[in-house]
Amino acid sequence: MLKKLAITNFTVFSDVELRLSPRLNIIVGENGTGKTHLLKLAYSVLAANSEERKRLGTPAPTKTWLQGKIAEKLVGVFRPETIGRLARRRQGRERCDINFGFIKSDLNIEFGFATNSKTEVSISVTPNSWLEASAAYLPTRELLTIFPNFVSVYEGHYLEFEETWRDTCILLGAPLQRGPKEARIRELLAPLEEAMGGSIQLDRNGRFYLHSASGRMEMPLVAEGVRKLGMIARLIATGALLGNGYLFWDEPEANLNPRLVRKIAKTIVDLSDAGIQVFIATHSLFLLREIEILTAGSTKKNSARFFGLHQTNDGVKIEQGNSASDMGDIAALDEELEQSDRFLSSEFG
Structure with missing residues (x-):
């Protein structure tokens, strides 16, 4: 530390x-x-x-x-x-x-x-x-809506976006954590998912959705405040924010x-x-x-x-x-x- x-x-x-x-x-x-x-x-x-x-x-x-x-x-x-x-x-x-x-x-x-x-x-x-x-950086803007193809476009072109956006998108796209840490992950996720009214999931099409009891909703249709909660929830779920x-x-x-x-x-x-x-x-x-x-x-x-x-x-x-x-x-x-x-x-x- x-x-x-x-x-x-x-x-x-x-x-x-x-x-x-x-x-x-x-x-x-x-x-x-x-x-x-x-x-x-x-x-x-x-x-x-x-x-x-x-x-x-x-x-x-x-x-x-x-x-x-x-x-x-x-x-x-x-x-x-x-x-x-x-x-x-x-x-x-x-x-x-x-x-x-x-x-x-x-x-x-x-x-x-x-x-x-x-x-x-x-x-x-x-x-x-x-x-x-590892280190994770969350900017003031949520990134779940721009996630699809952002990393590949960023690395293939000169874009005037700060590199933290690219770094965080890489972490958001990582696989979900499995194994003995899952119990702790569920404990940290529970209050966030209650506040969001569902869970954040990455579809095979490369887009994030909010999954709830009533179905799934595309990220651009979700309130921005909920999207910000979604970013931290996703980083917890992948294990990026677990342990040291x-x-x-x-x-x-x-x-x-x-x-x-x-x-x-x-x-x-x-x-x-x-x-x-x-x-x-x-x-x-x-x-x-x-x-x-x-x-x-x-x-x-x-x-x-x-x-x-x-x-x-x-x-x-x-x-x-x-x-x-x-x-x-x-x-x-x-x-x-x-x-x-x-x-x-x-x-x-």
Whole structure:
């Protein structure tokens, strides 16, 4: 599991260090403060490592391989023209440095790049072994409706879609998990399928359907909020989110009503309790409070960490701790609270 992420001069961040929970990490901030950038950065490095483990078949990644592969993944996920475009430009400093610290120190990796870097990063610390666990990234948009033929078209043409869409579609299309893990999968799926009113199934024609007691329905005809639940349900069913692994989820609450947000919050906490290290980015007070309620009575050590992103004249700074109160004042959250106060005042004078 990842325990530390230190960043210097990357996009909107000047100098920050995130001390992470091995279970659940909630990143909160206004638009433009880099929530999604943190998710994509962590995902890119973890995915670059785990994707090639089976393909290369070597005992450990090499420095030469990592220098090209990490840069390639960052460009594929962020879609800049060159890797150097991700370095924050400011007077007197033109280099980005990034440090990934793991609970198992032989996985640690440190690298950097300059504003003029094109296709490689410079590795200063090389991991001594491969990352065994896989990573999954869920964007704000659901992907079940675009799944048919998306991967083959993406790999055969130059499309202006970030690489996370292609990666997630590959995971969505994987076979269902069978064997001794099925009981745990059914336990995690039960509340999701209750909320969706059915189960997600991949037909031989390459399209996803929602199967219910009344029949099956094509994904484009299903409500978008249910489709988002369907993505997480499918990843659980294939075993991609079971045991050790990483889940990055950008704004899980987007296009969901409060009832479904509660289901999502429960699933997020359940996955983190099951051994998945979860990272979510949000500015939803409702989701944040639901997670706090669910983790408040947890007896597990370091069950959740909260990170508040704040814009300053010297880039985005981070306030962090084991409760939401440690994040500092987040304007987006304060607006929701202030609206509630105004509503109560208008109702009761």
